Amino acid sequence: MGLLLAAVAVMYLPTFYAMSQTTWLKDENGHAPMILALSYWLLWRERQDIFSGKSEPATASAFVVLVLGVAMYVLGRSQAIDTLEMGSHILVLGGSLLLLRGWAGVRKAWFPLFFLIFMIPLPGVVVQALTLPLKAAVSYCTEVILYAAGYPIGRSGVTLAVGPYQLLVADACSGLNSLFTLESLGLFYMKLMNYQSRARNSILATLIIPISFVSNVVRVMILVLVTYYFGDAAGQGFLHGFAGVVLFSVALLLTYALDRLLAARFDTSSPHAMKADQS
Numbered sequence: 001m002g003l004l005l006a007a008v009a010v011m012y013l014p015t016f017y018a019m020s021q022t023t024w025l026k027d028e029n030g031h032a033p034m035i036l037a038l039s040y041w042l043l044w045r046e047r048q049d050i051f052s053g054k055s056e057p058a059t060a061s062a063f064v065v066l067v068l069g070v071a072m073y074v075l076g077r078s079q080a081i082d083t084l085e086m087g088s089h090i091l092v093l094g095g096s097l098l099l100l101r102g103w104a105g106v107r108k109a110w111f112p113l114f115f116l117i118f119m120i121p122l123p124g125v126v127v128q129a130l131t132l133p134l135k136a137a138v139s140y141c142t143e144v145i146l147y148a149a150g151y152p153i154g155r156s157g158v159t160l161a162v163g164p165y166q167l168l169v170a171d172a173c174s175g176l177n178s179l180f181t182l183e184s185l186g187l188f189y190m191k192l193m194n195y196q197s198r199a200r201n202s203i204l205a206t207l208i209i210p211i212s213f214v215s216n217v218v219r220v221m222i223l224v225l226v227t228y229y230f231g232d233a234a235g236q237g238f239l240h241g242f243a244g245v246v247l248f249s250v251a252l253l254l255t256y257a258l259d260r261l262l263a264a265r266f267d268t269s270s271p272h273a274m275k276a277d278q279s
Contacts, residue, residue: 008093009040015077015085023082023121031181032086035119038188042112050109056102065095082121090116111191118184127176134174134213141217142169142224151228162228173223175216182212182251189255200266207258215251222246 016036023029043050069091076085094113097105106113122130135158143155146162153162158169186208190201 008089008096011073011092012089015073015089019082019086028127028177028180029119029121030177031184032119032121035115035184039112039115039119042115042191043109046109046112050097050105051101053104055100056104057100058098058102061103062095062098065091065098069095083123086120090120115184115187115191118180130176131171131174134176135169135171137213138173138175138217138220139169142220145217146221146224151225153224160224162224165227165232167224167227169220173216173220175213178216178247178251179209179212182215182248182255183208186255189259195266197266200262204255204259204262208255211251211254211258215247215254218250219247 019029019032024032069088072084072088072091075081076083076088090113093116094106094109097109101108139155139158139160143153143160146153151162153160155161160167160169183205186205190204195201195204
């Protein structure tokens with residue numbers, strides 16, 4: 001397993017380095033290095049299970065997957081299409097497992113391979129299609145909540161006016177970045193806890209989406225209030241970055257609270273019992 005990971009890593013080292021200088025520097029893809037590291041860590045942690053039992057290489061399937069993966073890599077690398085170049089990583093890694101262990105090995109390694117999806121950069125057209133409605137929804141919720149609380153706030157599109165100040169809800173405040181990061185962290189958390197109930201996992205994974213949205217609304221509200229009370233310089237300065245910390249803090253607290261509620265329903269031993277990792 002170590003040699004396999006090393007070989008694939010060497011193949012993709014130029015890609016990872018190029019991404020670290022370009023794509024991964026952008027807010028929407030800043031979580032990718034974390035996803036990559038966690039995926040490889042999971043593969044290494046589960047190496048004994050993946051390589052246990054009889055080896056039954058799926059040569060034909062491995063050949064098809066590897067050819068497709070290499071073709072995607074060459075096309076993505078030569079044409080600077082990040083989505084294809086990074087997506088090929090999953091196919092090359094999966095094809096290598098098919099060649100060494102067969103479908104049984106791939107099934108045992110399905111989660112680390114699936115987890116790598118979160119590091120694939122979304123096409124720009126998809127990002128734009130998702131960002132605009134998210135910004136509009138965040139702006140609307142912020143206006144409704146603060147207006148109900150008695151603040152002099154108005155909205156025009158994705159621009160919020162509070163007192164003498166106007167704040168544009170930028171793409172980074174749409175919540176798309178935090179959505180992918182929090183969803184990936186939630187799935188990783190469920191993997192570590194090794195919950196056996198599909199219903200529990202599905203509910204937790206699904207509700208992370210509204211949790212992310214709520215957390216982002218809280219973040220924008222904080223920025224609006226900071227600007228209202230302390231001025232535009234404060235809202236765009238240190239506290240702007242600190243609001244991002246608040247976003248993840250709120251999201252993690254809500255996720256943990258949801259997990260405890262689900263524990264009361266799905267844990268059989270006690271309301272606070274969690275199943276130990278069996279891998």
